[in-house]
Amino acid sequence: MDHITLSLLLLTVLCLLLGSGLWIALALAGTGYIAMLVANPSPGLFLASAYWESTGSWTLAALPMFVWMGEILFRTKLSEELFNGLAPWVRRVPGRLLHVNILACGIFGSVSGSSAATCATVSRIALPELRRRGYDESISIGSLATAGTLGIMIPPSIIMVIYAVAAEVSIVRVFIAGLLPGLLVMLLFSGYIIIWALLNPDKQPPPEPRLSFMEKLRASSQLIPCGLLIIGVIGTMFIGWATATEAAAFGVLGSLILAGVTGTLSFRSFFESLAAATRLSCMILFILAGAAFLTKAMALTGIPNALAQQVASAGLGPYAIIAILTGVYVILGMALDGVSMIVLTTSVVIPIVQLAGFDLVWFGIFIVLLVEIAEITPPLGFNLFVMQTMTGKEQTEVAWASMPFFLMLVITVVLITLFPVTLVTGLPEWLLAR
Helix, strand or coil, X not given: CCHHHHHHHHHHHHHHHHHCCCCHHHHHHHHHHHHHHHHCCCHHHHHHHHHHHHHCCCHHHHHHHHHHHHHHHHCCCHHHHHHHHXXXXXXXXXXXXXXXXXXXXXXXXXXXXCHHHHHHHHHHHHHHHHHHHCCCHHHHHHHHHHHHHHHHCCCCCHHHHHHHHHHCCCHXXXXXXXXXXXXXXXXXXXXXXXXXXXXXXXXXXXXXXXXXXXXXXXXXXXXXXXXXXXXXXXXXXXXXXXXXXXXXXXXXXXXXXXXXXXXXXXHHHHHHHHHHHHHHHHHHHHHHHHHHHHHHHHHHHCHHHHHHHHHHHCCCCHHHHHHHHHHHHHHHHCCCCHHHHHHXXXXXXXXXHHHCCCCHHHHHHHHHHHHHHHHCCCCCCHHHHHHHHHHCCCHHHHHHHHHHHHHHHHHHHHHHHHCHHHHHHHHHHHHHCC
């Protein structure tokens, strides 16, 4: 059986297994088992080794730690403190409190690592406040749904950890590479809000009274604990004092202290955060294990290299390859979550990307941006579900409200493709070379 026929057969099997409602991890492992039968008569030994090697990793230990840190902070008053601390500084900017949505999601995302948690936590505080003050509901919902995706772009990010492990690149390098694109997304979101506010002055409340500089500082004192936690987690990694796993452990300790200081840490909340982190971590690790077996099976069959050679012989330029991959990931995002998108495609896509001459760290940020887009793409955009639950609106209405910000994400993808060194790979090279 030739490689093309085998790959189409395996794709059909995978689609049938996923369509039957089987767990994603089992569907990946089952497809890998069939592929392994073609290449090796004893697939069971490979299954056991793949499961052990993929989950028994010290590097991967950062994942449950970051998940637990986000779960602890999800149960604190952090989102309320962020909103109150940031609001005084944007009162005179066109769009006013709408910018707090972007800033709060960016800051909370940097300590939670989860898109859905960021969206839900900030929305719980921001939506009632924006409604009470008379802001346009559509722009409020759209900005919160899309700004929530910053949880997976601003490091530390669960998705970045998963990609780094799957692609065998440095987690810290991917974290640093995500900083400038994350800031660029925030600037584009805020830029659109400013333009919208100037064009629609009747859809926002009148300006509030000015506050003195000292009054603004007093209101922003609530940001100090969160700021210290961000510096402790991200700063120690960037300057080389701690690995990603060690920084994640410090982050858990810091979040426990922060929750204790704010009085939101009880035995019940501690147990709930630990249980939720355990469930999510086990789900992700199970998917990674299934994907690892499929990756090993695909490597033995030679399909990834064969497909890479087919792409190379087709004479497609680098930008054409990226355009095709963008379309593939957007389509996948309509049916799969971000974790599944990454682990499902890595074994096939990475050889193609390397053959086209793209840096794997840059490609990681490219994928993260596409996962952000998938988070607000119907019918399975997770943030659309979150906002639908929070507002009671139809998913279609939430999706249309998110459309302008969706376009800002698309612009970011174009910019990092045109300027990969300036926006993505240059910063980690400069910082880690010092």
